[in-house]
Amino acid sequence: MKFVKTLAIAAVSAVGFATMVQAADIKPAVIYDMGGKFDKSFNEGVYNGVKKFTDETGIEVMEFEVTNETQREQAMRRMAERGATVILGVGFAQADAIAKVAAEYPDKQFSIIDVSWLDAPNLRQYSFKEHEGSYLVGVAAALASETGKVGFVGGMDIPLIRKFACGYVGGVKAANGNADVYQNMTGTTPSAWNDPAKGAELAKSQIDRGADVVYHAAGGTGLGVIQAAADAGKLAIGVDSNQNGLAPGSVLTSMLKRVDVAAYETFKDAMDGKFTSGLQALGIAEGGVDWALDENNASLITADIKAAVEQARKDILSGAVSVHNYESTSSCPY
Amino acid sequence: MADLWIQFLLTLDATLRVAIPLILCAMAGLFSERSGIIDISLEGKMLMAAFAAGTLAALTGSAIAGLVGAILVSVMFSLIHGFACITHKGNQVISGLAINILASGLTVTLGIAIFAKGGQTPMLSREARFSSIELPFAEAAGAIPFIGPIYKEIISGHNILVWCALIAVWLTGFVIFKTAFGLRLRAVGEKPEAVDTAGISVSGLRYRAVIIAGILCGIAGAYLSIAHGAGFVREMTAGKGYIALAALIFGNWRPVPALAACLMFGFLDAVAARLQGVEVPVIGQIPTDLILVLPYVLTVVLLAGFIGKATPPRAIGRPYVKER
Numbered sequence A: 001m002k003f004v005k006t007l008a009i010a011a012v013s014a015v016g017f018a019t020m021v022q023a024a025d026i027k028p029a030v031i032y033d034m035g036g037k038f039d040k041s042f043n044e045g046v047y048n049g050v051k052k053f054t055d056e057t058g059i060e061v062m063e064f065e066v067t068n069e070t071q072r073e074q075a076m077r078r079m080a081e082r083g084a085t086v087i088l089g090v091g092f093a094q095a096d097a098i099a100k101v102a103a104e105y106p107d108k109q110f111s112i113i114d115v116s117w118l119d120a121p122n123l124r125q126y127s128f129k130e131h132e133g134s135y136l137v138g139v140a141a142a143l144a145s146e147t148g149k150v151g152f153v154g155g156m157d158i159p160l161i162r163k164f165a166c167g168y169v170g171g172v173k174a175a176n177g178n179a180d181v182y183q184n185m186t187g188t189t190p191s192a193w194n195d196p197a198k199g200a201e202l203a204k205s206q207i208d209r210g211a212d213v214v215y216h217a218a219g220g221t222g223l224g225v226i227q228a229a230a231d232a233g234k235l236a237i238g239v240d241s242n243q244n245g246l247a248p249g250s251v252l253t254s255m256l257k258r259v260d261v262a263a264y265e266t267f268k269d270a271m272d273g274k275f276t277s278g279l280q281a282l283g284i285a286e287g288g289v290d291w292a293l294d295e296n297n298a299s300l301i302t303a304d305i306k307a308a309v310e311q312a313r314k315d316i317l318s319g320a321v322s323v324h325n326y327e328s329t330s331s332c333p334y
Numbered sequence B: 001m002a003d004l005w006i007q008f009l010l011t012l013d014a015t016l017r018v019a020i021p022l023i024l025c026a027m028a029g030l031f032s033e034r035s036g037i038i039d040i041s042l043e044g045k046m047l048m049a050a051f052a053a054g055t056l057a058a059l060t061g062s063a064i065a066g067l068v069g070a071i072l073v074s075v076m077f078s079l080i081h082g083f084a085c086i087t088h089k090g091n092q093v094i095s096g097l098a099i100n101i102l103a104s105g106l107t108v109t110l111g112i113a114i115f116a117k118g119g120q121t122p123m124l125s126r127e128a129r130f131s132s133i134e135l136p137f138a139e140a141a142g143a144i145p146f147i148g149p150i151y152k153e154i155i156s157g158h159n160i161l162v163w164c165a166l167i168a169v170w171l172t173g174f175v176i177f178k179t180a181f182g183l184r185l186r187a188v189g190e191k192p193e194a195v196d197t198a199g200i201s202v203s204g205l206r207y208r209a210v211i212i213a214g215i216l217c218g219i220a221g222a223y224l225s226i227a228h229g230a231g232f233v234r235e236m237t238a239g240k241g242y243i244a245l246a247a248l249i250f251g252n253w254r255p256v257p258a259l260a261a262c263l264m265f266g267f268l269d270a271v272a273a274r275l276q277g278v279e280v281p282v283i284g285q286i287p288t289d290l291i292l293v294l295p296y297v298l299t300v301v302l303l304a305g306f307i308g309k310a311t312p313p314r315a316i317g318r319p320y321v322k323e324r
Helices: A002-024 A042-057 A071-081 A092-104 A130-144 A159-175 A190-194 A196-208 A221-231 A259-271 A303-318 B002-034 B042-060 B063-087 B092-115 B138-142 B148-155 B160-178 B180-190 B192-197 B202-228 B240-250 B255-275 B288-306
Strands: A028-032 A062-065 A086-090 A109-113 A123-128 A149-156 A180-187 A213-217 A235-240 A251-257 A278-282 A289-291
Touching (some): A086 A259, A130 A235, A130 A303, A159 A180, A180 A196, A190 A221, A196 B002, A221 A235, B002 B180, B002 B255, B042 B202, B202 B240, B240 B255, B240 B288
Parallel strands (some): A028 A062, A149 A180, A149 A213, A235 A251
Antiparallel strands (some): A251 A289
């Protein structure tokens, strides 16, 4: 009996050892940012990518959800101490934390989404070609507009948001050279991301001036934009995740940022030993940005709009159209 | 020209919409501070109320339930503030600050626990909000040149809470200056000893004042999340409580001047929204930053000398202690 028991223990530990050896190759960790992993937006996108990775490979990913600003750095360091080999940070707010922790643990791999300005030999950064996605929804906006006037509401006035605006203007002007684009930024402090009342006011001011499609790149402020457009019987365009369902029939489409692709790629590359540092820019070609088409906006997207947007996407893919990136020149030529 | 006139009226209309939470909060602060209790917690109470309104409206689908819940939650926080500063004679600024911090954290935490959407509530449907009321003949009146649009754009098309706020200003003035309760309230903020000598409870009056402040803040919060907006978003008050406090000081703790100050802040906000990216003759396009900073610059300029000396209630910030 005792022999059987020993054998059983040996077998269990052997199995355990085997999986440990396999898992020792990679031990991934992800730090979600404020909002949590089911925020129906940015973090949830990352979660979907992480889930896909776990489903495919069977490797568990350690997770932490930041609930206040001071936890970011601590959480990252704790993950590194607990033996994580590859750590994924979510969002530009974690940039400072990851730069610090990556320097402290040079033998570990780090990756961060929505950051492009850091530089470390063990850090991969993902940025998105938001200008390309914004161009697509700009084409849709111009064709859906009856007045020839469309609007854009940005959150905090930073180059990243100007990049959205510039790509959008490019798309609008490509589809309708005479169109007017009204642009508003909500503010210059981080509170500009969470001021739906102001977002609604800005959208209303644009609608008063004749705009009938308003695109937002403003986080929580954008909910006010969508609501104001819906209240006035006009159209809004969502951003980051698919927001078509927020006000069905009033959201023309959404500019999708496929953060799940970045999350999945980080861990997959780390597992396959293909992890590289440096900057990865995901555009239409890489499946990083796209426009949303589902049952909520099917009735709004006419065959003409669909054809034009698909054509624009093909043109960008083939290089026939190159959308200007605001961040490269700090100016917008459109 | 007619077009410019319409634009101007639309700006005034936006002014009113933006100023409503400020007006309600300023009146709330007026009651509290006239009774001698500093109320920095306007911001926190409004945030809690906005959250309660958004949550209840989302869960029940009824805007009235949202409003009632908002008022109750806000009054509860008022009572906490009162308990700390009236009953326990604590520091009023610190108590207010604590409520603001508590509200900021609690709303997000509860929001994540209930809806798991990063501290937001779901977008509300039309039925779960106070929608705007089109007054009769608005369309017809709009056709009358020049004067017609005033009725159509500014007076018509507001939700019920806008009217509540305007009535609140009148009611505040009436209660504070024309009733016995108001007289005692002012006395308790100037010289609580005198009120006490007259045999009236100082604590009782101050509690009543902070409860009224709670009710008004509750309406302001509900306006943000279920009337003007369509759902709660974390930190959605965005400093409006503090601006209301500034307006109250501008207004020298009087209802109508405070209303004017709120409207001025609202007007600057509305103009800022409309001036961005517009070509102005001679100057050209005004940079965004300059426009966004305008309300604050004006605040400093006005505070520096264009309004008379602000004289707060004499006993403000001082807990009342009976002679030992």
